Amino acid sequence: MAVLFAIVLRSAGADFAGRPYQHSLHEMTDGCKNVAFADYGPGWKLRRKLALQAIRHYMRGAQMENAVHEVVAVTADKMLAEPGAFDPKGYTSLLMFRILDSILFGQTKPRDCPPLEQVMDVFDQFAKESEERFLEDVVPLVRFCPTPRFRRAMKVMDQFIDYIRKNIEEHRKSFSPDNIRDLTDSILLAQIEAARADGKETMEQFSDSHVVQTIFDILAAGIDTSRTTLHWALLFLAGHPKVQTRMQAEIDAATGPRLPQLADKPNLPYCEATLYEVMRLSPVAPTSLPHNTMCDTTVGGYDVPKNTLVLVNLWAAMHDPGKWEQPEEFKPERFLDAEGQLSAKQESWMPFSTGRRSCIGESVVKPELVLILACLLKTLSVSLAPGQEYRVTTRFVSLFLNPPLPYSIAVTPRNK
């Protein structure tokens, strides 16, 4: 049923492309002026198109590769300096946060910019306050006298938005269409070009406030998903030394003495297959984001009325024994063909969901994660800490974010 539904999602046009109204999200995003929580409609369509355009433009440059090289080198040094075993969660978090911040804002920082550790702390406080459903979303009367947790969440959200706004202002001061320094510049360029082409209507749907919310989206949607994927990846690698050794052999053969680059990706099929297998077995967003039906429709012969909240079980599609041989086994080679090259994408592999609302970050984050893993494994090896049991939860604990249980690893340097 899960696979069937995903196929329906892909082919049903806009039937399932809405988002349910949620008061807390509406308040936090200035009336859903972002991409992820906006309902299906012309405003969402335009912002999604412009964000994708900006991502494509950004990916033409070498900024992401430089950011990954710089941040991974610092992180690997710190991990190697650990006196004993440790949970890599703090490292994977800061690493992904630094890279995403660098992708978005590069070096163009306001003078009074707080240290990134502090910004990440604010983001984590926000994530913590929002872990459970707000009473305001269920009992409308409470909205007139919000709960302390809701007020705290709004306060940290304001701090986070303030950080984004200051960065955008700094970019506007020195913006030049001939020198696109990072993804924020790409988004500003997309805004200017769209306003030139479509005029007033565009400015109403992609105003400065929409730009702030779109950048918030990229940070918020990008950070939890990618840092949790990397946290899972290190656990799988530590628990499967043979897989790690095969990846390292592939990386060494493709890169010799230099650091891995984005252009090496076609020569790293096993590394890419390993990432796909991590994302298949442990998708970080197991039931995607909630969808809402735009009209009366059907799934597999069942009627689904307009305005129904729908969750898509991506996890089930990627563990379906009818689609995957031994679905609970960690076998990266299932994504390779007889020549050892990546085989065509399987339609039940969908950690980024599918259809009209599928993730817009897929084209950035896949090469980014392959590069991060290749750079890390070029420098070090990971193993489970002595006494650490290899525990991979096969049932997800939360509908919206699926992290591994806490674990400890040891790291050793490589000579290559």
Ligand code: HEM
């Ligand atoms: C491993 C990393 C990531 C995973 C697994 C992931 C997964 C997902 C999933 C499952 C959805 C929900 C799709 C749906 O509603 O059906 C989504 C939406 C979204 N993602 Fe990602 N994502 C990742 C990284 C990123 C990054 C890096 C960005 C930003 C560049 C991003 C931006 C978004 C946005 C804006 C949406 C909302 C799309 C819309 O509503 O139209 N994601 N992502």
